[in-house]
Amino acid sequence: MSDQREVAVVRWPGRTPSAGAGPAELLAAYHLTTQAEKGEAVAGVEDLPDRYRVEIADPRTAFADDVVLLALSGDSAVGCLVVTAPADGRSEVKRLWTDPEFRGSGIASSLVGAVRLSVWKWRAGAIALYERLGFTVTESWDERDDLVCMERAL
Incomplete structure (x- = not known):
């Protein structure tokens, strides 16, 4: 018996009412994990910085101009990718998250396209994934310390 789960990638919000709350739960897990990795762990979503709580509370508005x-595995969101609206002719990956239970099944590969991204330098697994997908480290466009900027040639 195979443990493979069928997963479909869809644009959100879409025309169908599937995906429950959309990316909200995935975004909450992403931001809570990131805060802990920064050494700034918080007890729950209500303790996250405002800019992250807004994404979780109302992702439709927070990402209105983005992709x-x-x-989806059935009606459950198991991975998400947020790509910013183009600036200077390029888009940027802002959020890429896969439910830990579904990691290793190609979901991130299915979500990632030819875009640039930034990733915290301590996320060695994510950096290795991006390198396998053809991304290379490039000059930073972000002034924050500890970010690695990467892009993939078209």
Whole structure:
């Protein structure tokens, strides 16, 4: 018996009412994990910085100008990707998250396209994934310390 789960990638919000709350739960897990990795762990979503709580509370408005892709297993969102609206002719990956239970099944590969991204330098697994997908480290466009900027040639 195979443990493979069928996963579909869809643009959110879409025309169908599937995906429940959309990316909200995935974004909450992403931001809570990131805060802990920064050494600034918080007890719950209500303790996150305002800019992150807004994304979780109302992702439709927070990402109104961006592209949000969801990986769905049935009606459950198991992965998400947020790509910013183009600036200077390029888009940027702002959020890429896969439910830990679904990691290793190609979901991130299915979500990622030819875009640039930034990733915290301590996320070695994510950096290795991006390198396998053809991304290379490039000159930073972000002034924050500890970010690695990467892009993939078209």
